[in-house]
Amino acid sequence: MSLVASFQHPVADAQYSFRRILKALSEPGTVVQLPAMPGFGLLDSASACVLLTLIDRDTPLWISAQLDDEILRKNLRFHTGAMLTDDPGSVSFALANTSLDSATLLAFPCGDEMSPELATSVIVQVDSLEGGEPLRLSGPGIEQSRIVAPQLPQSVRDYLLHRPHRFPLGLDFMITHGEQLLALPRTSRVEAC
Secondary structure, eight states: OOOOOOOOHHHHHHHHHHHHHHHHHHHHTOOEOOOOOOOSTTHHHHHHHHHHHHOTTTTEEEEOTTTTOHHHHHHHHHHOOOBBOOOOOOEEEEEOOOOOOOHHHHHHHHOOSOOOGOOEEEEOOOSSSEEEOEEEEEEOOOOOEEOOOOOHHHHHHHHHTSSSSSOSSSSEEEEEEEEEEEEEEEOOEEEEE
């Protein structure tokens, strides 16, 4: 069996992770530290924490082919009861790495005027949260502006700079690396520096 241990302290770590994820989403561009834990398959610690904290049997999850393997699937089913699907048009959450393409991004649900909360939250595991092309963030949760430079896939960068959906529609992004998380919700205005 290829099961990997979940949180070291399941209740306390899940609660702590949830609070940290909320902080990242409410203060876009702020890097938060999540509990250290083994990843599943090719996942890093932060991606695994986000999945263990937010995914359950009522939140369909799409996984990019580059991260998808039997170890990840077995652990997600065991620890979360996740409903996995290959249809990007019917998911609440998506898990991807830097190979995420624009066609897939545009296939994810973006919510609708009456239910914008039905948009997909996209977890993107990157090589670093620094050293990428700088982006200036503004909007709710940011006093004036904030500069971030995660090494984003070009498709995500293009999406953020030229959002194809009118607010309140759109995708929320959680960018992970190692044990760290940076969030770029749909409420944030993003400009190239």
